[in-house]
């Protein structure tokens with residue numbers, strides 16, 4: 001997927017249908033907004049950081065040199081309404097509407113490992129969350145960038161049974177966990193499947209029927 005496709009991939013939460021918010025992992029001070037030809041990432045003062053990732057695959061930066069211009073940026077679109085995990089983080093308080101930012105974890109540990117840790121913990125199955133994330137990796141020599149590592153994560157329940165779905169474009173795999181809260185660990189279904197295409201899925205009901213089709217076919 002190119003930047004435009006991945007950025008507009010989903011705007012509303014698959015669980016609650018509320019508008020998703022955008023965050024730049026590791027850079028709480030940066031604001032992301034759309035501009036005419038792409039995405040603009042900037043700091044709040046006008047001589048600060050400025051990056052324009054154009055949808056044509058090129059990027060431009062402000063004149064001053066900042067280290068961030070060479071960094072791979074991890075962009076997250078997530079639902080703050082459902083996201084129990086987001087709410088648990090002290091940095092959440094700093095997040096404002098669209099363009100607000102959340103620092104999830106110290107640099108180096110990373111967002112994904114933080115969430116893997118959460119998802120492996122069965123006591124958290126009553127939580128809900130929806131987010132997807134992707135990386136923008138700039139190539140400063142050619143002034144181009146690559147979009148990669150798109151990932152989508154959905155976790156929900158109806159008080160009786162729970163579902164977690166991890167879609168990894170990098171691994172081309174969907175991981176599904178499903179069970180009832182009354183189940184023993186042995187009864188919980190853990191599946192690894194070829195990645196599901198969820199682009200036309202808008203609700204959790206549609207998602208469940210899609211998974212059931214997949215399970216039947218595999």
Ligand SMILES: [Zn+2]
Nearest residue numbers: 013016079082
């Ligand atoms: Zn939601």
